[in-house]
Amino acid sequence: MNVKTITRQELAETVFRKVGLSRTESAELVALVLDEISSALDRDETVKLSSFGTFNVRDKHERIGRNPKTGEEAPISRRRVVTFKASNVLKDRIFVAHKTRTQKPGEKGLGE
Structure with a gap:
């Protein structure tokens, strides 16, 4: 990729x-x-951009995580994170672009 x-x-x-x-x-x-x-x-x-997506701030609670190298448990403190949810228009556009890029020569495209 x-x-x-x-x-x-x-x-x-x-x-x-x-x-x-x-x-x-x-x-x-x-x-x-x-x-x-x-x-x-x-x-x-909330920030909503029509035909693009929605940005939002979310609170994440404290939890126990694991160091992937050592397997050792470690606390992950509570924090605020930005999330993004793509609109259906954006999802469809990405899907069509992906299908076009991965389409084999001679293969029919979408809607053909």
């Missing part, structure tokens, strides 16, 4: 190319959107 990470700079470059803002304005816009998402999560708000 080929793994690629999209950076903030790459997002800003895409906004620059597709929207037509300057590079500086594009970078500021991306920073503002990400900052607003972070601030909303800090305030325990």
Whole structure:
């Protein structure tokens, strides 16, 4: 599996190319959107991006974990974590892209 990470700079470059803002304005816009998402999560708000997914903050209780190397038990303290649930639109898009990538030559695609 080929793994690629999209950076903030790459997002800003895409906004620059597709929207037509300057590079500086594009970078500021991306920073503002990400900052607003972070601030909303800090305030325990749910962030729902239509056709993309939902970000939420969840409390995890203290529990006993195990060190995979040694097998030794260790306490894992309670913490807050961000969760993401993909929308059905995003899930379908990923499924279609996966089917297209893994399709064998000569094989019929979806809906054919």
